[in-house]
Amino acid sequence: MTKDAFNALLKTLEEPPPSVKFILATTEPHRLPKTILSHCQRFDFRRISLREIVERLADIANKEGLKITNGALVLLAREADGSMRDAQSLLEQVLAFAEPAGDKVGQSTVDEKVLQDILGLAERQILYEISSAVVQGDARRCVELVAAVVVEGRDLCRLSRDLLEHFRNLLVVRLLESGTKKSEGLASGQLLDLPDQEVEDLRSQAADLSLETLLDYFDFMAAGDEDVARSAHPRFALETVLVRLATLPKTLPVVQLLERLEKLEKKLSGEMRTVAGPIKDTLIQSPRAVASAPSAAVPIASDREKVWQDFVAFVRREKKFLASHLEAGTALELSPRQLRVGIVERHHLNYLQDMENLSALTNLAKQFFAADVTVDITGLAADDAARKNESLGTGAAEQGEGSPMVKEALRIFGGSVKTVRRENG
Incomplete structure (x- = not known):
């Protein structure tokens, strides 16, 4: 309605004719001016249940002489989505589609298949x-x-x-x-x-x-x-x-995961108790082995890469779509107070730099690291990202050479470590 039409309606509402009741039905009450709403009593129509719509449509179809199956009526009511007006409009389409036989419409039966053809719906x-x-x-x-x-x-x-x-x-x-x-x-x-x-x-x-x-x-x-x-x-x-x-992996319930972890912990603790005796005897007989044993500390470079992968996995569990953009990044700096991520692709960068998404990522980082972490998303050129990945690979290779198992493999087979790749999971 135009502004002039609303003014004319307002004039009618202010000076209504005697013995006249005016009813205005609309699906967009928010578009009515406040001056109109202030002169009206408002009644919001509730959603009509599927069963009520089916019963009403069946009554109308019977009076119109239309033979229609109950399944077709249910399909019509479902399409109406709680609106009796829409349900009746759809029924009118069915009545127009049904071929007349003699002077009556109702000689042809409308079933679900016919109705799906009329409305273009899949079974x-x-x-x-x-x-x-x-x-x-x-x-x-x-x-x-x-x-x-x-x-x-x-x-x-x-x-x-x-x-x-x-x-x-x-x-x-x-x-x-x-x-x-x-x-x-x-x-x-x-x-x-x-x-x-x-x-x-x-x-x-x-x-x-x-x-x-x-x-x-x-x-x-x-x-x-x-x-x-x-x-x-x-x-x-x-x-x-x-x-x-x-192809999506089935997600196990948390209860089942906890049960598996408990069984695994019991199994590992039993194996450790079994192996503990011989290791102690060996250490007593060969004191030099204690001096030559490698340090149990995990290398920092390896730690950073693993922590980054664990953080991405944590974000994936909480917000899959956010993680899909974060996976395209590289951890440039990872400390208890600072997380700096480099992104090459422009659409990933724009998404993560959005204030709402950055705030969500920061909150997840605080939960994961249990600290007040600042998250910074920066753009990277393709060459910078390649050099960064190469340097990470070199550092990981140097740390890999320090592993006792790797040293033994190099001694037996010869060769050298070129790069180290960490598999997810």
Whole structure:
């Protein structure tokens, strides 16, 4: 509405005609001037449940003589997303699509398949097939399923959003099932406004997945959905994110990790007690061995590289997207009070130098180092980065030559240490 139209409306509200009740329905109340709102009573419409929309649509379809299956009505109600107005608009499209037989519309039956053709939607079953392929680590199957959707002419951006919602639903079901009591919100439809059969299907699929794994799936799918929506080639973007999900390592629950650590500690402590006796005898019989034993201190250069890798891994656990930019950097300075990171690529540099991202990185550094660490992100030329990596490799090689195992290998096989590469994990 224009400003003049709002003024005319205000005039009507200030001097209403007798016996007239004026009702204004809008989805954008924030755009109404305060002078209009001050003369009105405001009532916000609540979200209508899936079951209520299905019942109302069934009643309308019956009066219009349209034969439509319950599954198709559920699909219509789901598309309406809690809005009765949108649900009725979609039903009007179905009525216009249905071919008349004689003088009545209702002789032709509309099922889920017909409705999917009308709205351009992929089958709900495809969501379970793709998510199952992701869980099984079958990246090839994921790509094949996307190709099948493309052949049918479905909207890939919509498929991506549906997959994001599907992983969210799996996460909610798993979260509720992990509690000691079943949530009342699940039974009332507050958390999952879905048919009972679909809730059972979600429970079945989420039963063997941990919360940590489902969180990873949702995080990656949420980031991938944004890429699909912005991409000029949504098929390529969707295939990429599904392949990444299928090849994503399964995250073990913290409880299982702690149990494994406890078992490993017990095993190592038992081995140390077994070996302790012979080592003590050897030291008594050969005092010279004590003098020639190497120092147990870890070299500083090796320490810095390991601490940097551990810090990047810590950031990856807390904020995956932030870590993806941090991994492109090199630790120029690493001390208890200062962390200076050099970045070559401009887009990584701009992202990490952003005030909000830099603040988040600084907070993570303080948590990791348990100290008041200052983080500085600086740009590097490609030549500077190469020289820095070369110097780190040389220092690591010098430290590697000091290792007793390396010395023994050089004595037996000959040769020299050129560089030392630290493997992750």
